Amino acid sequence: MFSAKIKVTLRKSILDPQGKAVEHSIQSMGFSSIADTRIGKFIELKIDTSSEEEARLVTDEICRKLLANPVMEDYSFDISKMNGEKN
Amino acid sequence: MFSAKIKVTLRKSILDPQGKAVEHSIQSMGFSSIADTRIGKFIELKIDTSSEEEARLVTDEICRKLLANPVMEDYSFDISKMNGEKN
Numbered sequence: 001m002f003s004a005k006i007k008v009t010l011r012k013s014i015l016d017p018q019g020k021a022v023e024h025s026i027q028s029m030g031f032s033s034i035a036d037t038r039i040g041k042f043i044e045l046k047i048d049t050s051s052e053e054e055a056r057l058v059t060d061e062i063c064r065k066l067l068a069n070p071v072m073e074d075y076s077f078d079i080s081k082m083n084g085e086k087n
Numbered sequence: 088m089f090s091a092k093i094k095v096t097l098r099k100s101i102l103d104p105q106g107k108a109v110e111h112s113i114q115s116m117g118f119s120s121i122a123d124t125r126i127g128k129f130i131e132l133k134i135d136t137s138s139e140e141e142a143r144l145v146t147d148e149i150c151r152k153l154l155a156n157p158v159m160e161d162y163s164f165d166i167s168k169m170n171g172e173k174n
Contacts, residue, residue, distance in 0.1 A: 007129045008129070009129065009131070019130075022130070022153070022154070023132070025153055026132075026149055026153060029149075029152065029153065031145055031148075031149060033134055033135040033136055033145065034132050034133070034134060034135075034145075034149070035132070035133045035135065036131070036132060036133045037130065037131070037132040038130070038131045038132070039128060039129070039130055040128070040129040040130070040131070041126065041127070041128065041129060042094045042095070042096065042126070042127040042128060042129040043106075043109070043124065043125070043126055043127070044096070044123070044124070044125045044127070045110070045113075045121050045122070045123060045124040045125075046121070046122045046123045047120055047121060048120040048121075048122065049120055058118055058120065058121075061118075062113055062116075062118060062121070065116065066109070066112055066113060066116065067109070
């Protein structure tokens, strides 16, 4: 059993109005040192397989086909073996 | 200048209907080995300070006061020094 932690972020060239709104809120709280705030998605899932290579391939396919919009978004992920498992 | 990468996730005890919907989509694509899908937010921001300790304190305060709902959500973050900076 593996755990995948996936980050989906807007590409740098794409405007991020949600990030801008959050940045304004942060600055209005008095933190003037904050810049370049960007908001993305974080997805966690478990993959029931004994092969890390297969877990990686499955996660990549799920990101490409479902979780990320390839025109506007980039994704990255970490795969880790879950504790308490022997396979 | 430091970069903070923040993850805000629903607490384990809170139902995540968005995660369930994504999980059903993944399974209907043929990936039956996927379970426990949960969706959170990923926030990146830059902090203009020369002290890692200050960057950490500022980020923690922003998470507590603005980014995470302390009743329903947990947060974690990594602080890293940005390349090309000497301070």
